[in-house]
Amino acid sequence: xxxxxxxxxxxxxxxxxxxxxxxxxxxxxxxxxxxxxxxxxxxxxxxxxxxxxxxxxxxxxxxxxxxxxxxxxxxxxxxxxxxxxxxxxxxxxxxxxxxxxxxxxxxxxxxxxxxxxxxxxxxxxxxxxxxxxxxxxxxxxxxxxxxxxxxxxxxxxxxxxxxxxxxxxxxxxxxxxxxxxxxxxxxxxxxxxxxxxxxxxxxxxxxxxxxxxxxxxxxxxxxxxxxxxxxxxxxxxxxxxxxxxxxxxxxxxxxxxxxxxxxxxxxxxxxxxxxxxxxxxxxxxxxxxxxxxxxxxxxxxxxxxxxxxxx
Amino acid sequence: xxxxxxxxxxxxxxxxxxxxxxxxxxxxxxxxxxxxxxxxxxxxxxxxxxxxxxxxxxxxxxxxxxxxxxxxxxxxxxxxxxxxxxxxxxxxxxxxxxxxxxxxxxxxxxxxxxxxxxxxxxxxxxxxxxxxxxxxxxxxxxxxxxxxxxxxxxxxxxxxxxxxxxxxxxxxxxxxxxxxxxxxxxxxxxxxxxxxxxxxxxxxxxxxxxxxxxxxxxxxxxxxxxxxxxxxxxxxxxxxxxxxxxxxxxxxxxxxxxxxxxxxxxxxxxxxxxxxxxxxxxxxxxxxxxxxxxxxxxxxxxxxxxxxxxx
Numbered sequence: 001x002x003x004x005x006x007x008x009x010x011x012x013x014x015x016x017x018x019x020x021x022x023x024x025x026x027x028x029x030x031x032x033x034x035x036x037x038x039x040x041x042x043x044x045x046x047x048x049x050x051x052x053x054x055x056x057x058x059x060x061x062x063x064x065x066x067x068x069x070x071x072x073x074x075x076x077x078x079x080x081x082x083x084x085x086x087x088x089x090x091x092x093x094x095x096x097x098x099x100x101x102x103x104x105x106x107x108x109x110x111x112x113x114x115x116x117x118x119x120x121x122x123x124x125x126x127x128x129x130x131x132x133x134x135x136x137x138x139x140x141x142x143x144x145x146x147x148x149x150x151x152x153x154x155x156x157x158x159x160x161x162x163x164x165x166x167x168x169x170x171x172x173x174x175x176x177x178x179x180x181x182x183x184x185x186x187x188x189x190x191x192x193x194x195x196x197x198x199x200x201x202x203x204x205x206x207x208x209x210x211x212x213x214x215x216x217x218x219x220x221x222x223x224x225x226x227x228x229x230x231x232x233x234x235x236x237x238x239x240x241x242x243x244x245x246x247x248x249x250x251x252x253x254x255x256x257x258x259x260x261x262x263x264x265x266x267x268x269x270x271x272x273x274x275x276x277x278x279x280x281x282x283x284x285x286x287x288x289x290x291x292x293x294x295x296x297x298x299x300x301x302x303x304x305x306x307x308x309x310x311x
Numbered sequence: 312x313x314x315x316x317x318x319x320x321x322x323x324x325x326x327x328x329x330x331x332x333x334x335x336x337x338x339x340x341x342x343x344x345x346x347x348x349x350x351x352x353x354x355x356x357x358x359x360x361x362x363x364x365x366x367x368x369x370x371x372x373x374x375x376x377x378x379x380x381x382x383x384x385x386x387x388x389x390x391x392x393x394x395x396x397x398x399x400x401x402x403x404x405x406x407x408x409x410x411x412x413x414x415x416x417x418x419x420x421x422x423x424x425x426x427x428x429x430x431x432x433x434x435x436x437x438x439x440x441x442x443x444x445x446x447x448x449x450x451x452x453x454x455x456x457x458x459x460x461x462x463x464x465x466x467x468x469x470x471x472x473x474x475x476x477x478x479x480x481x482x483x484x485x486x487x488x489x490x491x492x493x494x495x496x497x498x499x500x501x502x503x504x505x506x507x508x509x510x511x512x513x514x515x516x517x518x519x520x521x522x523x524x525x526x527x528x529x530x531x532x533x534x535x536x537x538x539x540x541x542x543x544x545x546x547x548x549x550x551x552x553x554x555x556x557x558x559x560x561x562x563x564x565x566x567x568x569x570x571x572x573x574x575x576x577x578x579x580x581x582x583x584x585x586x587x588x589x590x591x592x593x594x595x596x597x598x599x600x601x602x603x604x605x606x607x608x609x610x611x612x613x614x615x616x617x618x619x620x621x622x
Contacts, residue, residue, distance in 0.1 A: 106514055129528055129529060130529075141527070141528060143524065166523075166524050168516075168520065174515070174516065177511065177514040177515065178511070178516060178520075178521065178524055180510070180514070181507045181508075181510060181511040181514075181516065181521055181524075181525065181530065182524070182525060182528050182529065183530070184503070184506065184507045184510060184530070185503055185504070185507045185525065185531075185532070185535065186529050186530045188503040188506075188576065189500065189503070189530070191576050192495065192496055192499040192500070192503075192576045192577070195499075195574055195575075195576045195577060196492045196496045197492075198572060199491070199495060199566070199567065199570075199572055199574060200488065200489070200492040202570050202572045203417055203488040203491070203566070203570065204485070204488065205479075205485065205488050205489060205492065209477075209489075210489065210492055212477075213454060213477050213489055213492075213493070214492065214493060214496065216452070216475065217440055217452060217493050217533075218440060218441075218442075218493065218497050218533050218534060218537070219493035219494070219495070219496030219497045219500070219533070219534075220496075220532065220533045221496070221500060221531065221532035221533065221534075221535075222528075222529050222530070222531045223529060223530075223532075224496065224532075226529070255510070255514070256510065259510075259513050259514065259608075261509060261510055261513045261604065261607075261608045261610075262608075263506055263510060264579045264582065264583065265499065265502050265503045265506050265576065265579045265580055265583065266503070266506060267579065268575045268576045268578065268579035272575065272576065293572065293573075296573060297570075297572045297573075299572075
């Protein structure tokens with residue numbers, strides 16, 4: 001799809017959480033020159049234990065990198081690592097490429113590209129999807145948009161990190177728009193999986209049987225199949241946390257507001273994730289949204305899953 | 312799973328709509344002795360044109376059948392064909408089996424079994440799933456519960472009509488509970504598919520690209536994959552109508568009310584289907600729920616899909 005440059009690119013990965021650490025590690029193992037960056041020393045040490053080199057601030061990484069991936073949580077963090085006191089901008093060499101991999105509002109992504117262009121930097125709007133395990137295996141999906149030159153410069157990185165790169169045109173914001181459509185669906189499907197399982201349990205159905213029947217029926221979804229096993233095991237170790245969907249469905253809501261498009265189904269799912277966060281489950285796996293139904297109805301969830309040990 | 316009787320069973324199918332006609336035809340072709348019944352002469356003629364025998368009232372069928380499938384739309388129709396002036400009950404021989412195949416409230420199914428038992432009839436609570444095409448091919452899923460004797464008597468019919476029979480225990484109502492869980496999910500997934508596509512279009516995304524990306528991403532659902540092509544083709548010929556989900560999500564709502572379990576995500580989807588019905592799309596394909604978003608936001612749906620020819 002694009003010419004590969006013959007000059008080895010120096011790659012920075014800012015944000016060494018579950019997704020960033022896996023991505024940085026896989027890029028390193030793919031033979032790329034990778035520098036990691038996280039404000040948390042522990043995250044830096046994790047990357048170093050895998051053979052990587054890391055720094056504590058974007059400023060310390062800026063001069064060493066031609067391409068920087070932002071694998072941070074939200075728009076505020078994107079803003080901080082680029083334009084903050086220890087930010088990349090003003091330090092990274094002209095013509096450098098910023099790959100914006102976070103889930104952000106499309107309007108934010110568009111403005112960001114303009115601000116970076118004004119500083120002589122390129123941007124690829126490149127949200128990633130697939131989870132930590134796929135990040136570690138270089139099997140992510142990337143929903144990307146940006147200038148042809150940005151795609152060309154990013155090619156060695158995209159080739160390594162992704163199983164699938166959706167090239168969605170040359171306008172920044174399109175990648176983020178597609179990611180938002182996916183997050184709307186993913187969030188609603190998790191909340192409705194929880195709601196359906198709660199109703200099933202309340203009606204007296206066996207949870208394992210519900211899982212078996214639904215995964216073979218028209219009511220199935222990728223998220224039902226993926227998340228309900230967490231509920232069946234009573235294991236809410238966060239692979240992706242409730243807080244993530246509070247954030248992402250709020251971006252859906254804000255984008256709907258900007259565009260005057262009502263999103264009532266997503267809004268109801270957002271309320272359930274908000275309630276889960278309010279009830280103290282924000283950092284648990286997103287399947288813990290079922291605990292909202294448990295708290296309100298007293299249903300017995302499988303195994304140790306009941307948050308208060310009762311029921 | 313059950314002994315087959317050596318006496319050939321005489322089977323009645325009441326309700327010759329899309330599901331009932333297909334089921335009756337396939338049972339006939341499987342060598343069973345089938346009598347069809349519908350209050351609509353046109354539906355009867357459709358079955359007769361396929362070689363079947365049909366009658367205009369349950370009363371006319373009662374004495375000829377050992378097993379009667381109710382493939383009607385809702386609880387009111389179930390009640391009418393059983394207990395109405397021209398109903399089955401009081402005419403069907405003692406020990407006869409009623410297979411309740413409609414989507415009804417679990418509480419209704421339980422009461423129904425009691426009422427039938429008082430009349431000397433057996434009942435299998437046996438909602439069906441899969442759509443008209445699978446009915447025609449004997450490939451339905453049946454979510455069934457009832458007494459062992461009822462399963463044994465139904466075996467030749469279940470074997471013929473279904474690809475999968477979920478045996479969910481001996482209590483009537485369990486089959487209907489499982490069907491309700493499926494309908495909650497199916498309804499929410501259709502409404503959220505429409506909402507996500509509407510948002511995508513409003514953000515400027517290409518609808519075909521959205522379909523391609525989402526069906527390969529974590530936001531996918533069985534319903535997204537099945538229904539969005541109707542939107543992409545602008546074809547709202549009803550395979551399953553908006554009205555069906557107005558009905559089924561109202562059963563979810565009523566059952567949640569009975570059990571004091573809130574179902575806010577299903578409630579938001581119900582409101583969208585209700586709006587679609589109110590806007591005049593009740594008899595269109597359920598994917599037409601996207602026209603609610605179209606009417607409110609002016610987005611352009613693919614091809615001839617805009618309900619008013621504008622946009």
